[in-house]
Amino acid sequence: MPSLNSIIGLEGIELENAVETTGIEVQARAAFCPACVHCGNFRCRIKSSFVRKLKHSRLGTRLVVVHIRSHKYLCLRCRRFFNLRIPGILPRKRSxxxxxxxxxxxxxxxxxxxxxxxxxxxxxxxxxxxxxxxxxxxxxxxxxRHCPKILGIDEHFFTRKKGYATTFCDLKNHKVFDVRLGRSEASLNPYLERLSERYRTKAVVMDLSETYRSIAKKHFPNAMIVADRFHVIRLVNFSFLKAWAMVDPVGRKNRGLLSLMRRHKKNLESEQIERLNQYLKRNPVLQEIYEFKQQLNEILLTVEKNKALLRPKIYTLMEMIQKLQQTSLEPLRTLGTTLERWKEEIGRMMRFSKTNSITEGFHTKMEMLSRRAFGFRNFNNYRMRVLAHCGWDGVFTRT
Ligand SMILES: [Zn+2]
Structure with missing residues (x-):
């Protein structure tokens, strides 16, 4: 059976007595001769004695309080006074x-x-x-810490007064690397310049934002810029919904149809596909647009590491982007232009399995943190909390 000493787990302390009151009161004394904290000399004289009352733990439902008889010493070499230092207890603390x-x-x-x-x-x-x-x-x-090898960058809303913040996410280890206030180049530059070993970063995953692209090009010289699949698909869907509203404004307002139109075809049940087809048959232009969107999304969702296998898909994608730029519908034309400007990043995305879904997941967690604290005013406090909950596993190893 372990002794009470080892249960209490305070080094250099000898337990004398334990009394049960509403809690557990443990009497103890220091069982070692201290060295002078100023000069390290062992020849010391006790100057006076006192009792330190320290909260130590909770055993079941009772609080364990340790009363340690301790001394003030006089060092016989340097003639200075010092109080006994006990391992596991900081000076002046009452626990x-x-x-x-x-x-x-x-x-x-x-x-x-x-x-x-x-x-x-x-x-x-x-x-x-x-x-x-x-x-x-x-x-x-x-x-x-050094810069992560695969970095995800995304913005999220902080407060109405202070605006947006940028999340830097370590996508390989699934951890938040840092959060910084602001999403413009000017507000992020000072931070990025201070980061150590930026050349280690091999890939930066981001949404289709010009600011982030120029930041990444400037500060991460060895990194490939990869578009984020989630944001690309979202942009495609959003543009097609706008185009739909232009072609058939009445149908667009139908909630049931909206749910059918925005989902990937593979996620629909046969009865739902039937219903959707009935609607599309009445509107051939829309049918064409819909099929086009399905094909585009299917290509964008491919993950293929093999270059040779990917090539035909890339050619199809390029053709589709050209078609988009030539359409008469304005939202689709804009989409075509955006995809054209980001085609290299999108091409890399198709060979890359990591996405910013990890970052988006952390954003949900950050919202929860913010809700639990009834909102943060001070960005630094917010950052501390975020790093505490999303930056590492929250466990300190006891030494
Ligand atoms: Zn001394």
Missing amino acids: TENFRMEVYEKHHGGISQSLLSKTHEISHATVERWYQDFIKKRVNELRS
Whole structure:
């Protein structure tokens, strides 16, 4: 059976007595001779004694409080005073590091400040302060990381007052690399210039935004720019819906038809396809547009690493883009122009399996974080929270 000492797990402490009251009160004393904290000398004299009362843990439903008899020492070499330093307990703190870690982990896992303040007998503000302490420590450690090999860039909304923020995502390890306020080149430049080992980045995945493209070209010299499949498909669907509204404004307002039109054909059931066909038969122009969109999406959704196998598809895609640019419908013409401008990036996308869906997933998580905090005003606090929840697994290894 393990001794009480090893259960308590404080090094250099000898337990003397444990009394059960509403909690568990443990009497202990320091069982080692300290070296002077100033000069490292072992020849010291006890100057005075005192008791440190420290919250240590929660055993079941009871709080374990350790009373450690400790001393103030006089160093006989440098003649300076110092208080005993115990491993696992920071100077001037009224709880052990074990206890602070416990509160941090519980709060990180979603237990509210008010509940923790009752179970752990500390104030709300203390929970928040300790939580911030651990997060800051970790974010500082993360600062020295290198640039990820596959980087996803995307924007998301922060607040009405401060506008948009940009997410940098490590797509290989499924982690948020960083979030920064702003989405323009001017606001991101200072940050990007400071990043270490930018040449390591091999690919940057982004939506069809000119700003991000020029940022990536400038700051990631060795990276290929890859279009993001999700955004490309979304753009195609959006343009076709607009074209549909021009061809048949009444049909476009029908909710049932909208749901049928915007889905990929493979996701429709036979009865739904029947219904859609009935509508399209009445409108041959629309039928043509619809079939065109289905074919375009099918090509854009291909993932094919083999160049030779991909080539015919690329040729078809180029032809389709040309056709789009020659149509009379304005939304489709615009789509054609955009795809033409991004054709290289889209070509790379077809050979690349990573997409920004990971980043979009993190955006959902960030919205949740923001909701749980009833919104953030301070961007830095927001960034800390995001990195704490999406930047690493949230676990500190206890040393
Ligand atoms: Zn000394």
